[in-house]
Amino acid sequence: MASSDIFDVLNIQQKSKSPTERTSSPSPALMGKNASKPQVTGMQRELYNLLGENQPPIMVQANNRFKEKININVKPSPWTLAEFQATPTLKFKHWVKGSRELLGDDIPESSYTKYNKHLTIPSFTKEEYDVFMEPKTETTSIVVSANSVSNEEENKQDDGGEAKKVETSDLSDDTKDADAKIPVGTDDEKKPSETVEEVELKKNNNWEFEEVDYLFGLCKKYDMKWPVIHDRYTYNESRTIDDLKEEFYKVCQHYFRNKKADDPLLASLNFPKEKELERKKYLERLLARSAAEIAEEEALIIESRKFEMAAKKTLNERENLLRLLDSPNSNHSVGQFLTSHGISQLYNSLLSDKSRKRKHTTTVPENPWMKQQEQFAQQRQRLQQMHGNKQLLQQQQQQQQQELQQQLPPQSQQSQQLQQLQQLQNQILENSDSVSPRKTKKQKLEMQTAMKRKAESAYAEQLLQNFNKEEKNSLGVKAHGEKLLPGPYMRSTKISTFKPALQNKVNTTMQELGLPIRPAMLTSNVLEKHEELLQRIVTLTDLKKHLDKLEAEKAITK
Amino acid sequence: MPPGVSKRIKTLSVTRPILYGNSAKKLGSVRPPNAPVEHTHLWTIFVKGPKNEDLSYFIKKVVFKLHDTYPNPIRTVEAPPFELTETGWGEFEINIKIYFADEAGEKMLNFYHHLRLHPYELVNNQPPPPQEPNDEISSVFYDEIVFNEPNEQFFKILMGTPGNLLPSNKTESCIFSKQLEQEEIDRINIGIGKVDKEIEDLKSKIAEKLKD
Numbered sequence: 001m002a003s004s005d006i007f008d009v010l011n012i013q014q015k016s017k018s019p020t021e022r023t024s025s026p027s028p029a030l031m032g033k034n035a036s037k038p039q040v041t042g043m044q045r046e047l048y049n050l051l052g053e054n055q056p057p058i059m060v061q062a063n064n065r066f067k068e069k070i071n072i073n074v075k076p077s078p079w080t081l082a083e084f085q086a087t088p089t090l091k092f093k094h095w096v097k098g099s100r101e102l103l104g105d106d107i108p109e110s111s112y113t114k115y116n117k118h119l120t121i122p123s124f125t126k127e128e129y130d131v132f133m134e135p136k137t138e139t140t141s142i143v144v145s146a147n148s149v150s151n152e153e154e155n156k157q158d159d160g161g162e163a164k165k166v167e168t169s170d171l172s173d174d175t176k177d178a179d180a181k182i183p184v185g186t187d188d189e190k191k192p193s194e195t196v197e198e199v200e201l202k203k204n205n206n207w208e209f210e211e212v213d214y215l216f217g218l219c220k221k222y223d224m225k226w227p228v229i230h231d232r233y234t235y236n237e238s239r240t241i242d243d244l245k246e247e248f249y250k251v252c253q254h255y256f257r258n259k260k261a262d263d264p265l266l267a268s269l270n271f272p273k274e275k276e277l278e279r280k281k282y283l284e285r286l287l288a289r290s291a292a293e294i295a296e297e298e299a300l301i302i303e304s305r306k307f308e309m310a311a312k313k314t315l316n317e318r319e320n321l322l323r324l325l326d327s328p329n330s331n332h333s334v335g336q337f338l339t340s341h342g343i344s345q346l347y348n349s350l351l352s353d354k355s356r357k358r359k360h361t362t363t364v365p366e367n368p369w370m371k372q373q374e375q376f377a378q379q380r381q382r383l384q385q386m387h388g389n390k391q392l393l394q395q396q397q398q399q400q401q402q403e404l405q406q407q408l409p410p411q412s413q414q415s416q417q418l419q420q421l422q423q424l425q426n427q428i429l430e431n432s433d434s435v436s437p438r439k440t441k442k443q444k445l446e447m448q449t450a451m452k453r454k455a456e457s458a459y460a461e462q463l464l465q466n467f468n469k470e471e472k473n474s475l476g477v478k479a480h481g482e483k484l485l486p487g488p489y490m491r492s493t494k495i496s497t498f499k500p501a502l503q504n505k506v507n508t509t510m511q512e513l514g515l516p517i518r519p520a521m522l523t524s525n526v527l528e529k530h531e532e533l534l535q536r537i538v539t540l541t542d543l544k545k546h547l548d549k550l551e552a553e554k555a556i557t558k
Numbered sequence: 559m560p561p562g563v564s565k566r567i568k569t570l571s572v573t574r575p576i577l578y579g580n581s582a583k584k585l586g587s588v589r590p591p592n593a594p595v596e597h598t599h600l601w602t603i604f605v606k607g608p609k610n611e612d613l614s615y616f617i618k619k620v621v622f623k624l625h626d627t628y629p630n631p632i633r634t635v636e637a638p639p640f641e642l643t644e645t646g647w648g649e650f651e652i653n654i655k656i657y658f659a660d661e662a663g664e665k666m667l668n669f670y671h672h673l674r675l676h677p678y679e680l681v682n683n684q685p686p687p688p689q690e691p692n693d694e695i696s697s698v699f700y701d702e703i704v705f706n707e708p709n710e711q712f713f714k715i716l717m718g719t720p721g722n723l724l725p726s727n728k729t730e731s732c733i734f735s736k737q738l739e740q741e742e743i744d745r746i747n748i749g750i751g752k753v754d755k756e757i758e759d760l761k762s763k764i765a766e767k768l769k770d
Contacts, residue, residue: 318768325761456568477572477717486566486707488664491573492699513749521700521734521742524573529746536753543760550767 003050083107087116121220122255126209132258133251207247211235215248242280246273307556314549321546325539339453340446344373372443478524491522496534505541506534566707572716574616574705575724577734578605578654579698582675590645597645599675603652604641608700608724608734614638615719616659616712623653649673656703662712667703700734 007013078099085107086092092110096103124132214235222228230241249271256263289297461479495518498506510517515533519526582601585593590600605620607613620640624631625648633642649672656667674697708716725735 453569459567477570479570484571484706488658488662488667488703488705490667490669491702491704493669509753510749513752515745515749519742519746521738522702523575523739524702526739526742526746529743529750533746533750533753536750536757540753540757540760543757543764547760547764547767550764554767554770 006050085109086113118220119224121216121224122252123216123220124255126213129209129212129251132254212247212251215244216251219248242273242276245276246271310556311553314553318546318550321542325543341450341453376447491524491527492518494527495522496531498538502538502541506537509537509540566709567713568707570708570713571704571706572708572713574613574703574716575608575700575734576605576613576703577608577698577700578603578669578671579696580604580652580671580673581694581696581698582673583694585645593645596647598647600643600645601673601675602641602643603654603671603673604639605654605656606639606641612638613640615715616662618657618659621655621657623655625650646673646675649675659712659715661709661715662705663709664705664712671699672697 077097079095079097080100080103081093082096082100082103083091083093091107215229215233218229218232222232226241226245230239230244233239233244249269253266253269256266256269457479497503507517519530522530580601580603582599585598585600593600603622605613605617614637617638617640619634619636622633622635622642624633624644625646628644628646635642651670652673654669654671658664658666674695677693677695705712705716724739726737728735728737
């Protein structure tokens with residue numbers, strides 16, 4: 001494809017000067033002088049042929065360079081094998097950039113020493129141990145006593161046999177205040193675990209100070225690396241790793257409580273062994289699952305998600321349907337609600353039945369239009385009354401004036417009355433002026449259309465007033481009072497139709513009922529009945545569907 | 559629209575019942591002279607009043623559009639009786655257009671009728687009795703033309719003739735009557751009753767299900 005083809009496609013008139021012209025249609029005379037054509041390098045011939053009249057100025061670089069060669073003559077930077085202080089006692093060597101002169105003679109510390117940190121694990125003597133382990137049992141009873149005095153007494157009675165408690169209960173007055181400061185919540189948490197420990201202590205009271213000391217020593221030595229500690233533990237081989245942990249944390253807790261009773265971090269030293277064992281068991285079970293089991297579990301989770309979604313959806317639908325069932329059957333056509341009058345009626349009827357539980361009933365706003373209409377109606381009434389009053393007043397006035405004229409001697413009383421009357425009249429006139437409703441354009445329009453419709457239907461009624469019902473029937477004339485499209489139509493076209501699926505169901509139901517799908521005689525009465533039937537059938541099919549769904553749902557939940 | 563057309567009377571409608579359909583007969587030995595050989599039936603399509611009354615006071619003309627294989631398939635009948643007789647061998651949809659009187663200023667009505675030549679199959683699947691040459695088959699539909707909001711002039715014309723009259727009883731010649739209408743309503747009422755009962759049943763069932 002050459003540029004001439006493209007020009008053809010784009011309907012561009014070519015100028016003979018274009019370079020392609022020369023190449024695509026060379027005259028025989030020029031063929032020989034092909035050499036005169038400038039030799040273009042660095043570009044494909046086909047590509048060049050595509051160039052048209054206004055070729056962009058493409059610079060074809062003649063010398064495209066490769067990557068620069070590596071400069072081998074550069075001197076390498078010096079590296080030295082230098083010593084460094086790994087630990088206070090150990091010295092190692094490593095390679096460092098720079099010449100020996102630059103680094104100097106002093107041996108630097110390892111850059112990692114700052115990360116070599118150890119936990120400070122409490123250390124204590126046997127006496128100290130005895131001291132802080134002792135009041136521990138006592139503090140628990142104090143906590144209980146803080147809750148209720150009677151409890152404490154009961155406790156004392158229960159544990160009365162134990163010399164420990166009786167002894168320490170008197171001592172504890174000082175610690176009592178301190179303990180009371182600890183939030184009650186943490187106390188409650190601690191209490192059960194501690195009582196469990198106590199029971200265990202009694203059961204196998206075999207944690208001697210020596211063993212605790214040994215344990216703490218190991219902890220310090222191996223920096224709390226429990227698996228290592230457990231591995232090296234030779235004091236009592238029967239201890240499990242959890243036993244060790246429990247004892248360690250328990251002793252620590254007591255130690256720190258003795259030091260500073262209201263430390264908020266005390267709670268973090270809690271180590272419930274039962275829970276830990278449970279957790280481990282669960283983890284083991286979790287890890288022991290086979291691949292098939294894992295797959296099954298995942299599938300089950302997905303399934304359950306699906307069910308949840310479906311259940312939510314059906315619940316929603318059911319709610320909607322039930323709400324629909326509660327609302328009145330709409331046997332009538334929508335036509336009657338298309339007018340403003342009709343819609344206000346519908347609105348009223350919906351407002352009036354508050355018995356219905358609907359979501360939106362709680363927030364139904366007042367219809368401002370209705371309110372205003374009511375106001376208008378009142379105003380109109382008032383106006384009419386005033387108008388009547390005015391006339392009456394004028395009549396009275398005239399009468400009185402006549403009377404006055406008749407009774408030439410002016411009577412002060414009557415003149416007063418007259419004045420009063422005039423005042424009254426003026427007032428009324430003013431009122432009527434101020435009352436005159438300021439309607440917005442929209443309201444005016446609404447009023448006008450409403451009036452027009454009323455007039456129209458009145459006219460229709462008037463046309464028919466000469467006929468009685470039978471005559472009307474025989475003439476086939478009817479004032480329906482609704483706003484429908486003007487023009488002729490066949491009654492049969494007014495039969496409701498539905499979506500294909502629904503229509504099929506409706507048809508089968510009609511057949512089951514032994515009724516024709518199209519009534520044989522479509523008079524207006526028949527059509528009305530037919531529509532009612534159709535409406536009910538639709539409700540019926542809806543209900544059936546719903547019931548089926550419910551059943552399926554039930555089967556699933558089972 | 560013709561000049562001097564008057565205003566529509568709003569919120570008022572006038573109804574006129576009509577019958578449309580066809581009757582068909584097997585061609586016997588007597589054949590119309592111009593009937594093609596393959597034609598087996600003689601049929602008549604019509605639009606008329608239930609009592610065969612004159613409808614020309616509001617219908618100007620009726621146009622039947624036959625199957626394209628007929629010569630001049632669009633046939634216009636401009637005077638009563640609005641019917642057309644033809645011969646044929648197959649059933650097809652006939653397009654019927656009813657044009658109304660000029661005074662009405664209304665658009666025409668357009669609908670279809672399925673030409674029926676063969677007898678209906680019985681419900682209990684018995685083979686239909688063999689069609690005798692003289693047996694006439696008819697497929698007739700009752701419908702009502704509703705003139706919604708006619709103009710005043712047309713309204714006067716319509717009011718001039720009591721066109722919605724139906725005989726009170728069924729007769730051989732005219733089965734569409736008040737009696738039939740009542741029967742129809744009764745039948746539908748029975749149907750409504752049945753459906754209502756089913757709805758109640760289903761409602762209680764659903765309520766039960768919801769309780770569980």
